[in-house]
Amino acid sequence: MSPANRRTADSSVIAAIHHPLRRRLVELLGVEGPATVGRLADATGELPGNISHHLKVLATAGVIEEAPELAKNRRERWWRRAKASYSWSLADAKGDxxxxxxxxxxxxANVAHHLVKLNQWRERQSEASEQWLRAAFSTDSWLKLTPARLEELAGRIDALIQEYVADPSADPDAANVFVFAHGVPARP
Incomplete structure (x- = not known):
């Protein structure tokens, strides 16, 4: 049940995405939309030359693409996140x-990134409204599943999340929300 735009990533794409600055650039382009090098440099505090280098790496990997229709002149270059999302498994890399x-x-890097986002929220909770405090959630469960059922669960969770990605809230009180889930074999 993976979305139609999901592709299996090879190691070059995985390496491109998982540099900390490149991951941030991909997130900025995905959440805030297309941007120029200058806008991304302002958002990250990095030098434009450094941003350009990392955008080229991401573009070569197919993770982002140019948005030439947004340029006001030949010198201006806009970038956007490519329409594909990526998944990978250690099983894809076995033997290499x-x-x-x-x-x-x-x-x-993914687990560390998820924990950073969670800890950022925890540090800001005292500033959040009661509505956001009540809406934020954490859930965990012990399930007894086969690999096929775990894969099915992952697909259903991903499909549900993609519904919300495809239909973002236009309400002025809406905010960016980071959602992640892990389902892994474990022991109590």
Whole structure:
């Protein structure tokens, strides 16, 4: 039940995405929409030359693309997130030590990134309205599943999230919300 725009990432795409600044650029383009190097430099506090370098890496990997229709002149270059999202599994890299290392490193980076977002929220909770405090959630459950059922669950969760991605709230009180879920074999 993966979305039609989901592609399996090879190790070069995974490596491109999981540099901390490149990940932030992909997120900025995905959440805030197309931008120029200058706008991205302002948003990140990085130098425009550094931003340009990282955008080229992401473009080569197919993660972002130019948006020439937004340019007001030949010198102006706009970038947007490509319409595809990516998934990968360590199983895709099995037998290729370099690809395995990239996939493992990416998994570690993902977990760290998720924890950073969660901890940022925890640090800001005292400033949040009661509505946001009540709306924010955390959930966990122990399930007994086969690999096929776990894959089905992942697809259903992803499909539900994609419904909200495709229909963002226009309400002025809406805010960007980071949602993540993990389902892994574990022991109590």
């Amino acid at each position: 030590p370099a690809a395995e290392l990239v996939a493992l490193s990416a998994e570690e």
